[in-house]
Structure formats: structure tokens, C-alpha cells
Amino acid sequence: MKKRLAAASLITLTLLVSACGGNNNSTSDNTSSNASNSSGNASNSGSTSSNTSSNQSAATNTSDAAKPDPFGKFDQPVVLNIAKAINTKSITFPNGDSVDNNEFYRWIEKKLNVQVKNAWQVETADAYDQKMGVSIASRDLPDAFIVNEQQLKQLVQADLIEDLTQAYKDNASDLIKGYYDSYDDRVLGRATFDGKLMALPNTNIGQQYNIMWIRQDWLDKYGLKAPTTVDELINVAKTFIDNDADGHGKHDTLGISGVPSLAGWNNFAGFDPIMGAYHATFDQWVKDADGNVVYSSTLPEMKAALGKLHEMYDQGIIDKQFAIRKDPAEVVANNQVGIAFGPWWIPYWPLEDSVKNDPKAEWKPYIAPLDGEGKFYTGDQDPTNQFLVVRKGYEHPDAVVRVLNEEYQGIRKIDPEAAQLYADHPEVLQHWELWPYTLQVGPETTVYDTHAQAQAAVDAKDDSKLDVELKGWYKDYFTNQANPKKDVAVWANASARFEGAALMNDNKVVLSHNLYFGKTKSMQTKWSILQKLEDETFLKIIMGEQPLDSFDKFVDQWNSLGGKQITKEVTDEINSK
Amino acid sequence: MVLSKSWGSRSADVFIYFALTLIAFISLFPLWYTIALSFSDKAAVNAGRVFAWPVGFNLTSYKIILQDHKFFAAFIISVKRVLLGGAINFVLTVIMAYPLARDNKKFPGRTIYIWYLVFCMLFSGGLIPLYMTVTNLHLQNTLWSLVLPGAVPVFNVILIMNFFRNLPKELEEAAVVDGAGPLYTLLRIFIPVSMPALATVTLFSIVGHWNSFFDGLIYMNKPSMYPLQTYIQQLVVRIDPELMKTLTSEQLIELSKASDKTLNSAKLIVAMIPLLAIYPFLQKYFVHGIVLGSVKE
Numbered sequence: 056m057k058k059r060l061a062a063a064s065l066i067t068l069t070l071l072v073s074a075c076g077g078n079n080n081s082t083s084d085n086t087s088s089n090a091s092n093s094s095g096n097a098s099n100s101g102s103t104s105s106n107t108s109s110n111q112s113a114a115t116n117t118s119d120a121a122k123p124d125p126f127g128k129f130d131q132p133v134v135l136n137i138a139k140a141i142n143t144k145s146i147t148f149p150n151g152d153s154v155d156n157n158e159f160y161r162w163i164e165k166k167l168n169v170q171v172k173n174a175w176q177v178e179t180a181d182a183y184d185q186k187m188g189v190s191i192a193s194r195d196l197p198d199a200f201i202v203n204e205q206q207l208k209q210l211v212q213a214d215l216i217e218d219l220t221q222a223y224k225d226n227a228s229d230l231i232k233g234y235y236d237s238y239d240d241r242v243l244g245r246a247t248f249d250g251k252l253m254a255l256p257n258t259n260i261g262q263q264y265n266i267m268w269i270r271q272d273w274l275d276k277y278g279l280k281a282p283t284t285v286d287e288l289i290n291v292a293k294t295f296i297d298n299d300a301d302g303h304g305k306h307d308t309l310g311i312s313g314v315p316s317l318a319g320w321n322n323f324a325g326f327d328p329i330m331g332a333y334h335a336t337f338d339q340w341v342k343d344a345d346g347n348v349v350y351s352s353t354l355p356e357m358k359a360a361l362g363k364l365h366e367m368y369d370q371g372i373i374d375k376q377f378a379i380r381k382d383p384a385e386v387v388a389n390n391q392v393g394i395a396f397g398p399w400w401i402p403y404w405p406l407e408d409s410v411k412n413d414p415k416a417e418w419k420p421y422i423a424p425l426d427g428e429g430k431f432y433t434g435d436q437d438p439t440n441q442f443l444v445v446r447k448g449y450e451h452p453d454a455v456v457r458v459l460n461e462e463y464q465g466i467r468k469i470d471p472e473a474a475q476l477y478a479d480h481p482e483v484l485q486h487w488e489l490w491p492y493t494l495q496v497g498p499e500t501t502v503y504d505t506h507a508q509a510q511a512a513v514d515a516k517d518d519s520k521l522d523v524e525l526k527g528w529y530k531d532y533f534t535n536q537a538n539p540k541k542d543v544a545v546w547a548n549a550s551a552r553f554e555g556a557a558l559m560n561d562n563k564v565v566l567s568h569n570l571y572f573g574k575t576k577s578m579q580t581k582w583s584i585l586q587k588l589e590d591e592t593f594l595k596i597i598m599g600e601q602p603l604d605s606f607d608k609f610v611d612q613w614n615s616l617g618g619k620q621i622t623k624e625v626t627d628e629i630n631s632k
Numbered sequence: 633m634v635l636s637k638s639w640g641s642r643s644a645d646v647f648i649y650f651a652l653t654l655i656a657f658i659s660l661f662p663l664w665y666t667i668a669l670s671f672s673d674k675a676a677v678n679a680g681r682v683f684a685w686p687v688g689f690n691l692t693s694y695k696i697i698l699q700d701h702k703f704f705a706a707f708i709i710s711v712k713r714v715l716l717g718g719a720i721n722f723v724l725t726v727i728m729a730y731p732l733a734r735d736n737k738k739f740p741g742r743t744i745y746i747w748y749l750v751f752c753m754l755f756s757g758g759l760i761p762l763y764m765t766v767t768n769l770h771l772q773n774t775l776w777s778l779v780l781p782g783a784v785p786v787f788n789v790i791l792i793m794n795f796f797r798n799l800p801k802e803l804e805e806a807a808v809v810d811g812a813g814p815l816y817t818l819l820r821i822f823i824p825v826s827m828p829a830l831a832t833v834t835l836f837s838i839v840g841h842w843n844s845f846f847d848g849l850i851y852m853n854k855p856s857m858y859p860l861q862t863y864i865q866q867l868v869v870r871i872d873p874e875l876m877k878t879l880t881s882e883q884l885i886e887l888s889k890a891s892d893k894t895l896n897s898a899k900l901i902v903a904m905i906p907l908l909a910i911y912p913f914l915q916k917y918f919v920h921g922i923v924l925g926s927v928k929e
Contacts, residue, residue: 143855178866193767385679
């Protein structure tokens with residue numbers, strides 16, 4: 056009796072287990088039908104608007120099978136399910152519109168006969184990553200969705216996404232192609248596998264390197280000029296420290312704040328500008344004088360930079376506690392430092408807190424410190440990190456591309472009719488992410504270009520040519536001039552857009568291009584160890600726990616622990632392109 | 633009763649009170665600090681100037697959380713989930729623990745069932761099979777996806793089963809002699825005398841349902857269907873330079889108005905209050921319903 060029961064329960068167990076495993080095929084069908092049910096309302100109201108307008112557009116646009124038109128309307132309605140991350144918290148829709156059904160989606164349907172539906176939507180990027188991870192693992196995929204580079208490689212390997220080579224070639228508009236081509240192969244190349252284009256990548260806005268922000272009011276107090284070289288910078292910092300510039304009355308002024316990860320992209324308070332003065336760049340693949348691919352952190356320039364950083368740390372110019380501070384922004388917000396390294400946008404955070412805590416604070420950006428020839432040397436940014444892919448088996452990859460065309464005709468206000476959408480609701484219009492894809496595609500120099508437009512309008516005192524977003528900056532500029540720092544959010548906008556961004560086209564800047572952003576095979580297993588070795592060595596050298604000459608030992612170690620092999624793989628990858 | 637207190641015992645009392653007060657203070661201070669942060673001005677918080685009292689008192693963070701009807705919609709979903717999920721957990725726990733508390737003679741195969749349960753408690757199929765099961769059963773986007781996957785809390789079943797086993801046999805025998813059937817015995821004898829244990833496991837499942845956010849995220853395809861914890865978890869003001877690259881100026885301004893530190897503190901407080909409110913109501917069951925004195929040996 057007992058044995059029989061045991062056997063029976065074992066069988067039940069195996070049945071349960073196999074039931075879980077065998078459902079791969081049907082999953083996607085089920086959910087896509089769910090999605091179309093749940094957004095049935097959206098399609099109803101959408102189709103009424105398309106009926107009224109189909110007459111006029113049918114006359115101009117006829118879809119021709121032989122020669123695809125980037126803006127051609129499909130004869131049969133096409134349904135496109137997408138996944139989307141958009142923060143709806145700050146959006147107030149008029150007339151009962153929603154993320155699932157709004158003027159932008161209706162416009163796409165009217166122009167292309169493509170019904171865009173949100174298979175699912177989340178509010179944050181983190182949540183998107185988690186949900187997309189589950190979706191991919193269970194093969195429960197929408198028709199078009201955005202993934203990161205690692206997921207893209209997995210999807211390509213598992214053969215789950217469509218080859219977009221032809222769809223892109225035939226259907227992408229000149230505008231979109233032009234944006235991608237302006238990056239040469241640096242963006243599209245990342246989505247190309249064996250000569251096949253598997254995704255449409257985003258383009259990250261460039262010009263986000265750290266520059267020097269300094270307290271002008273402190274400089275003026277001691278009759279100093281803004282420093283241009285590292286040595287002048289040290290002198291200024293010394294004056295600030297010795298005179299206790301922050302006036303808290305307990306000698307707690309610090310020279311320069313730092314961050315434990317030292318430098319690199321997206322590091323507020325990173326030491327990149329000081330390293331740049333010695334022509335050292337952090338964590339980049341570059342070519343040396345002989346044309347060999349090398350890792351920039353192992354070069355002699357880095358040794359020189361670390362030597363100087365150690366000297367500065369020793370003298371107390373660099374915050375002695377920078378390696379153990381939880382948040383490098385805290386000393387800035389508390390007005391203990393007068394020099395901070397950060398991109399053009401740091402007025403939004405954390406300088407804004409500094410100004411709020413001390414309205415006398417007068418932060419000014421400078422392209423400094425410079426090298427011996429008066430140049431500002433710094434590394435470039437990863438130009439892409441998101442990829443729009445199409446589920447394998449979706450019938451209309453061309454529709455995916457055409458939706459992107461229409462989206463950017465609208466976002467860039469090229470189509471005058473699309474520019475009228477939500478014209479009466481500027482607060483909704485500002486959210487370009489309401490268009491189907493939250494994929495940013497544009498020129499690398501957007502930060503400076505938009506500044507130049509806004510500055511021209513300010514000079515002419517005429518904002519009629521600006522779009523809604525830039526009109527807001529224009530208004531903030533004059534509001535801040537009339538009442539400086541009264542509203543710190545307004546101050547932040549004026550300072551970032553009209554002072555920080557203004558420096559982003561400076562001819563003193565020399566950008567060092569990283570030749571390789573991806574991950575090679577050996578990197579997947581060894582890179583984290585090498586990074587740890589690098590971080591620890593550099594930190595110890597700066598803090599004086601190891602002599603500067605241990606840098607040479609680090610380079611040897613780095614090579615023998617796999618760095619050599621990785622360098623070879625990276626060289627091969629670069630040469631194979 | 634009069635206690636004569638020597639100097640020694642008095643000073644011991646003082647010491648004990650002092651030590652207990654200190655421990656209570658140490659336990660409560662982090663909570664108080666969080667409250668202080670949530671009411672403070674974000675510039676002061678970012679500068680690390682808040683300690684025991686809010687600096688620059690304001691309600692911005694609470695406004696962000698409570699601002700619109702979405703919060704209350706999510707709140708109602710959470711309440712529904714706790715009521716439905718708690719009830720299902722309760723019923724299934726009791727009707728499962730009751731037969732399993734019999735001995736092997738009355739319930740052959742009991743051991744196998746128990747091993748089966750323990751196996752399921754220790755090993756799970758993992759997230760992906762679970763997700764696929766839920767999707768294939770068309771539970772996605774329904775309240776059922778939140779309450780059915782965890783309908784039988786095995787750990788609770790084992791707790792209650794052991795509690796039932798430890799009840800005096802005479803109680804049940806007396807009921808049987810008086811002509812009570814199994815169901816009657818369960819409802820009239822076992823449940824009333826097990827109130828403290830049942831209150832404990834009910835609290836477990838209520839807290840579990842209230843606090844879980846991840847299932848809401850993966851099973852619900854629209855933010856309007858999120859339960860409260862998922863909704864709150866998604867309300868982030870994250871100052872991540874990674875995001876700065878792609879943010880629009882509108883979002884940057886939004887960012888500069890709130891701080892992740894104050895908002896996170898406010899979120900903690902808002903999420904905690906409803907649970908704190910439940911405890912006093914369950915408190916009485918913890919002392920009631922003891923079997924003491926029901927049987928004379």
C-alpha cells in the first residue's frame with residue numbers, strides 16, 4: 056500500500072514537472088490574444104479617426120509592393136504589439152487619452168494603417184529590465200521591443216529575432232538613416248551580426264564628459280582667476296582650504312571631492328579632467344603610436360596621472376575621505392567644496408542643493424584643467440546601449456521601421472501636420488516617449504545644438520522659432536535673470552542649458568574615441584577580476600598605500616591574468632569590422 | 633502585597649529600566665529617523681544635515697505619493713488581495729492541516745503527503761516555469777494571479793498541523809463521544825482552541841500578501857492594475873547619471889525637485905502604516921484561546 060502510494064506520488068511529480076516544461080509553443084499565442092482583447096477599446100476609437108482621414112491620405116500615398124515607401128500606408132490593417140517603459144506619473148492627459156490610446160498612436164494608425172498596442176507597460180527602467188528578462192526567458196515576446204546589448208546577443212544566439220537588414224534598407228527614412236550614418240559604423244555596427252542588421256539601436260547623446268565647476272564667489276573673495284592648469288587648480292584649492300572658504304567656522308573646507316570608482320562615464324566627481332591633463336583616459340580601448348590596440352588604463356600616461364593624484368591627495372587637495380563617502384554629492388550640497396568635476400547638467404543635481412543651502416553660491420563651468428598645449432583631453436561615451444528588435448515570425452518588420460520614421464517626423468517637427476498633435480497641451484507634447492518607441496535617435500551634438508538655438512533666440516529676444524521645450528528654457532533664462540536663484544529649479548535650467556551646455560562645442564576639447572564597447576568571450580569570465588585589480592591598485596596608489604612604481608607590477612599582473620588574451624580578442628574584433 | 637525593597641534591588645530596577653529604555657530607543661530610532669527624513673527639505677537631506685528632527689519641514693514627498701487617485705486604486709487592489717488571499721490561505725491551511733494531524737493508522741499515506749509538501753516547500757520550479765504556468769492558465773492581469781500561486785502556504789500548514797497534533801487527545805475523544813463528526817470537531821473544537829496559532833499564520837499571510845510587489849510587476853501588464861506595493865516601488869526619483877543621458881528637460885526638472893532619499897523614506901512610512909494598524913486587532917487572539925484547563929488529567 057505504502058509503496059504504491061509512493062509510486063503514484065512520484066508519477067504525479069514527474070507529470071507536474073513535464074507540464075511546466077512543455078508549454079513553450081503556445082505561450083506567445085495566448086498572450087498576444089490577451090493583449091488584443093484588453094486593448095480593444097483603443098482600437099475602436101482609433102479606427103474612427105482613421106476612417107475620416109483615409110480619403111485624403113489614400114490619394115497621395117499608395118503602397119507599392121515592388122518599391123517600398125518609407126511613409127507608405129499599408130493596405131491591410133497591421134497590428135504591432137510593443138513593450139514600453141514610460142513614467143506616466145507626471146503626465147496629465149486631456150480628453151480621456153492614455154498611454155495606450157493617444158493622438159500619437161492614432162496619428163500612426165492614420166498615416167500607416169498600423170495599430171500600435173502596448174502588450175505591457177511599466178513605469179521604470181528597472182521594472183522594464185525585470186519584466187523583459189521574464190518575457191525573454193519564457194519566450195513570451197511582444198512584436199517589437201527594446202533590449203540591452205547582452206539581451207540582444209542572447210536573442211541573436213537563440214534565433215528569436217528577425218533579420219532587419221532588408222527592412223531597414225528599404226523602409227528607413229532619410230532622416231533616420233542620416234542620424235545613424237553620422238556615427239559612421241559606431242552605432243549600427245553594434246547591432247550587426249555576420250553582416251546582418253538584427254536591431255535598430257538608440258543613439259546616446261554625446262558631450263557628457265566631466266568638466267570643472269568652480270565657486271566663482273569664492274574665487275572673487277580671494278582675488279583669484281579661474282585655474283587653467285593642474286598646478287593653478289592646486290593653488291586655488293589650497294587657498295580655499297587655508298582660508299576656510301565655506302565660512303562654516305570650523306575649518307572643514309575641502310579642496311576637490313572625489314568618488315571611489317575614480318573616473319569614467321557617469322561618474323559625478325570623477326577625476327577624468329585631471330587624468331586628461333596627462334593625456335590619460337580611463338578604461339578605453341585606443342591605438343598607441345604604433346597602431347596597436349591597447350587598454351588605456353595600462354599606459355604610462357595613466358601612471359603619470361596617478362602620480363599627480365597621489366601628490367594632490369597627500370597635500371590634502373583631494374578630500375581625504377573621498378574613498379569612504381557614501382555619496383560624493385553630499386559635500387557639494389553641504390557647500391564644503393568649491394571645485395567639482397561633473398558634466399554640463401550637474402546644476403540639476405547636486406549643485407541645485409548647494410544653491411538652495413547657500414544662495415550666495417555662484418557655480419561656473421570651465422573647460423579645465425588643460426594640458427601643456429592648452430587642450431582638454433577626455434574620452435568619449437558609449438554611443439548606444441538600447442536596441443529595438445522584432446520578434447522572429449512577425450510578418451511586418453517593415454511596419455516596425457515605418458513607425459520609427461513617422462515617430463521622428465513628429466518628434467523633430469518635420470511633418471507640419473504631426474507637429475500640431477497636442478499643440479494645445481504643451482505639457483503632454485513634451486513627453487516624446489509617448490510616441491510608440493522610447494528609442495532615442497538623433498545627432499551626437501544635441502546638447503550644444505539645442506543650446507545654440509535657445510541662445511540665438513535669447514540674443515534676438517524672440518522665442519517664436521523655438522519649440523515648446525526650448526521656449527521653456529528661454530522663459531527660465533529671463534526669469535532667472537530678473538530674480539536670480541529665487542526658484543532653484545529655474546536657476547538649474549538656466550545654468551545647465553545656457554552656461555554648461557555652451558561649453559560643449561569648445562575647440563579646446565580633444566575627444567579620445569573608445570574603439571570597442573562590447574564584451575569579448577574572455578571578458579565574460581575574466582573582466583570583473585581585472586577591473587577589481589585595476590580599481591584597487593589605482594585607489595591604493597592615490598591614497599599612498601602602495602608606491603607609484605607598483606603600477607608597473609599592476610600592468611604585468613593585468614596582462615598575465617587575461618588582459619593579454621582580451622587585448623588580442625579586442626584587436627581581432629576591431630580589425631574584423 | 634507589599635514588597636520591601638532593599639537599596640540593592642532598587643538600583644537593579646533602575647539599571648534594568650535604563651537598559652530596556654536604551655534598547656527600545658535604539659530599535660525605534662531608525663524608524664524615527666526615516667520619519668524625519670520623509671518630512672525634510674531635500675537639499676538638507678542631500679547635505680546630510682538631518683538627524684533627529686526634520687529640517688525645512690515640508691510635505692512634498694507625501695504629495696508625490698498621495699497626489700492622485702492611482703494611489704487609492706492601488707490601495708483598494710491591495711486590500712482586495714489581502715482579504716481574498718488571506719481567506720484562501722486560511723481555509724486551505726486549516727483543511728489541509730486537520731487530516732494531516734491524524735496519525736498514520738487513521739490516515740494511511742500521511743507520511744508521503746508530508747514529504748511531498750516538504751519537498752515543494754524546499755524546492756520550487758523557479759520564476760520562469762511559474763510565470764509560464766500562470767500565463768497559460770490565463771491568470772495574467774487578474775487578481776487570481778496574485779493569490780492562487782501561493783494559495784497553500786506549506787510552512788503554515790506544517791505549523792498548524794503540529795499545533796493540532798499537540799492538542800490533548802481527550803478533547804477530540806470527548807467530542808466524538810458526544811456524537812460530533814470530523815467537520816463539526818474541526819469547526820467547534822480545533823479552530824477555537826487554536827486561535828493563537830491561527831492568528832499567527834494569518835498574520836504571516838497578510839504581511840506576505842501586503843508586502844509582495846514582484847508578482848504584481850510580472851503578472852500585471854498595466855500600471856493601473858498594480859497592487860499598492862508594486863505601485864509604490866515604481867514611484868522612483870532615481871538620481872542615476874546613467875539616466876541623465878536620455879532624460880528630457882522636463883524629467884530633469886522633475887528630478888531636481890524631489891530627492892530619492894526623502895521620497896524613499898516617505899514610501900516606507902506610507903507602506904507601513906496599514907500593517908501597523910492591523911496588529912492591535914490581532915493582539916487579542918495571541919492571549920486568548922489557550923487550552924489550559926480544558927482537560928483534567
